[in-house]
Amino acid sequence: MDMDTHKLIIIGSGPAGLTAALYAARANLEPLVIAGLTFGGQLMITTDVENYPGFPEGIQGPDLMQKMIAQAEQFGAKIIYEDVTKVDFSKPPFQIWVDTNLYSTKSVILATGASNIWLGLPSEEKLRGKGVSACATCDGFFFKDKEIIVVGGGDAAMEEALYLTKFVKKVTILNRSDKLRASKIMQDRVFAHPKITIEYNKVVEEFLGDEKLIGVKIRDIKQARAEERATEGAFIAIGHKPNTEVFQGQIDLDQKGYIVPIDQTKTNIPGVFVAGDVRDYHYRQAVTAAGMGCMAALDAEKYLGADQG
Amino acid sequence: MFDVIIIGGGVAGFSAALFCARRGLGVLVLGKDIGGQANFTDQIENFPGAAPIGGFALISSIKAQAEAYGVKFIQAEVSKIKLAAQAFTVTAYGKQYKAKSLILAYGKTPRDLGVPGENELKGRGVSYCANCDAPLYKNKIVAIAGLGDIAADAALLCSKFAKKVYVLSKTDKLIAHPSLVKAMLRKKNVTLVPFVQIQQILGEQRLSGLGLINLKTGQHYDLPLDALLVELGYVVDSQISKNIVKLDEQEQIIVASDQSTSLPGIFAAGDATNRIYKQAVISAGEGATAALACFDYLMRQQGKHGLTSDWTQIKRVKS
Numbered sequence: 001m002d003m004d005t006h007k008l009i010i011i012g013s014g015p016a017g018l019t020a021a022l023y024a025a026r027a028n029l030e031p032l033v034i035a036g037l038t039f040g041g042q043l044m045i046t047t048d049v050e051n052y053p054g055f056p057e058g059i060q061g062p063d064l065m066q067k068m069i070a071q072a073e074q075f076g077a078k079i080i081y082e083d084v085t086k087v088d089f090s091k092p093p094f095q096i097w098v099d100t101n102l103y104s105t106k107s108v109i110l111a112t113g114a115s116n117i118w119l120g121l122p123s124e125e126k127l128r129g130k131g132v133s134a135c136a137t138c139d140g141f142f143f144k145d146k147e148i149i150v151v152g153g154g155d156a157a158m159e160e161a162l163y164l165t166k167f168v169k170k171v172t173i174l175n176r177s178d179k180l181r182a183s184k185i186m187q188d189r190v191f192a193h194p195k196i197t198i199e200y201n202k203v204v205e206e207f208l209g210d211e212k213l214i215g216v217k218i219r220d221i222k223q224a225r226a227e228e229r230a231t232e233g234a235f236i237a238i239g240h241k242p243n244t245e246v247f248q249g250q251i252d253l254d255q256k257g258y259i260v261p262i263d264q265t266k267t268n269i270p271g272v273f274v275a276g277d278v279r280d281y282h283y284r285q286a287v288t289a290a291g292m293g294c295m296a297a298l299d300a301e302k303y304l305g306a307d308q309g
Numbered sequence: 310m311f312d313v314i315i316i317g318g319g320v321a322g323f324s325a326a327l328f329c330a331r332r333g334l335g336v337l338v339l340g341k342d343i344g345g346q347a348n349f350t351d352q353i354e355n356f357p358g359a360a361p362i363g364g365f366a367l368i369s370s371i372k373a374q375a376e377a378y379g380v381k382f383i384q385a386e387v388s389k390i391k392l393a394a395q396a397f398t399v400t401a402y403g404k405q406y407k408a409k410s411l412i413l414a415y416g417k418t419p420r421d422l423g424v425p426g427e428n429e430l431k432g433r434g435v436s437y438c439a440n441c442d443a444p445l446y447k448n449k450i451v452a453i454a455g456l457g458d459i460a461a462d463a464a465l466l467c468s469k470f471a472k473k474v475y476v477l478s479k480t481d482k483l484i485a486h487p488s489l490v491k492a493m494l495r496k497k498n499v500t501l502v503p504f505v506q507i508q509q510i511l512g513e514q515r516l517s518g519l520g521l522i523n524l525k526t527g528q529h530y531d532l533p534l535d536a537l538l539v540e541l542g543y544v545v546d547s548q549i550s551k552n553i554v555k556l557d558e559q560e561q562i563i564v565a566s567d568q569s570t571s572l573p574g575i576f577a578a579g580d581a582t583n584r585i586y587k588q589a590v591i592s593a594g595e596g597a598t599a600a601l602a603c604f605d606y607l608m609r610q611q612g613k614h615g616l617t618s619d620w621t622q623i624k625r626v627k628s
Contacts, residue, residue: 015357015358018357019357019590022355022357023355023588026355026486026488027486027487027488028487028488050331051327051328051331051597052358053320053323053324053327053371053374053593053596053597054356054358054359054362054367054370054371054374054593055358055359055370055374056370056371056373056374056377059358064358067358067359067360068357068358071357071358075488183608185333261566264566264584282567282601283597283598283601285328285594285597285598285601287324287590287593287594287597288594288597288598289594290357290358290590290593290594291588291590291591291592291593291594291595291597291598292594293357294357294586294588294590294591294594295584295586295591298586298588
């Protein structure tokens, strides 16, 4: 049991959380970062980051996150690699549990980001990491010269498919309707690529295999017909969802589960702030998240200052 | 005709340029200088992910990153923005440039102290740029007017050169970040002078000192000096935006959460906006958001699908 009441706890450790930690630490708020068991956020599964300002040569996502962690720690942020299991924001000090460990804090910054959405099939869960993936940039290399499938019809799916063509022999995109949702520029690139074919009105019903993926069962929704097709790799790219399960009922969320921001980083609860992809489904860039993390820390600092009179 | 003209060559402007160019837009950046206010900081240690770096060096690297994707930069001060059907015309140093959209990222200019003698002695002992002038203060006695981060930064910088640095405060403390104040007061040649107000800047051809009043005792006295650094923050010089986009009372551009202004097709980012916090990483984030919102606007103008995410590799113009 951690008995002290912290000034500030930051939940999440992507660019938003770690930038908040950096600024809060520099302001002597002695922030505690509850980073999560899978820390670092979506950049940990991103290879070349070419659009983070100040890195003209580009940087690997995990390298950038290691730099941010080191920088936050250098200024005194404390980081623990645990998952938050329960929160109580009903009144200050706010209560945050990691299993049975309770942390109490005067202010909180929520920066838990967003994660990939999965199809939700039992066979998908069984074969995750064994041929079924949601991250072409992490796992694409393992499918060198194979024929693989990509599930989805938005920009993310097009990007995954195009990225995978660097390694694989052939990519088949399975799209559940008769039209892609992706932007024209991305569609044009996919249509023009000799390694990519698109099949419409197709959904995956089951992933086949025990130890590793050997094929998928595909249903044609127009023809009401199913077929099995051999493949060793399947990439799911049907979008992202905010990581807010643990905050449900504690703070205002929108229909999609994103935290509703007020004036950038405030929420409906004074003392609870928000930054990054967990409140932003439009821009979702490392640097936009970092900018918001900075604002959230400064807002928290101001809130704590007012609190102390 | 450019897709977008970005006015301002600081963090916000070049970050916006980078994200616009990666979307394939034709981008021109017009800036009176390169660096903006970051120039005034000799070491930025709070830009996330970056090793401690000089303000100018950081912005030069973002500029290089943007230029690698085809961004064009011209060093020129914009004096006029004109609206015409479906296009904006921007005048800078007598030349005209046209674009379908604008991103205003021109930041701020240093604020005046507003006391007698100031206008007459600007550039003659009264300075607004520690980074530019601190090396000139070798073995001199200088005072800093200001209480915030930039004042503490300026005092730290001056302490490397000057014989004596006075930091003048109307109260008995500064409002700068505690870590900066601590570092500043650790310097032997820096002294915080509490409860004083500057009433007059003294000197004929050059600054010779300050006329001060002690706010506790009401006593007037003169402080002999070689130079005064005015570090009171910055004000927006929004002359070019007046009557074009909506401004607040401080002449800051009013922006929505997507960095759009009151006029469709014009976006704004960084210190020129009405956001309260002024930090490099916030400006960079706002620049990126403005760029993506601007791209979305231009695509929709053409009846195309708007914003997509930006994870893909895009071919560079230069290596």
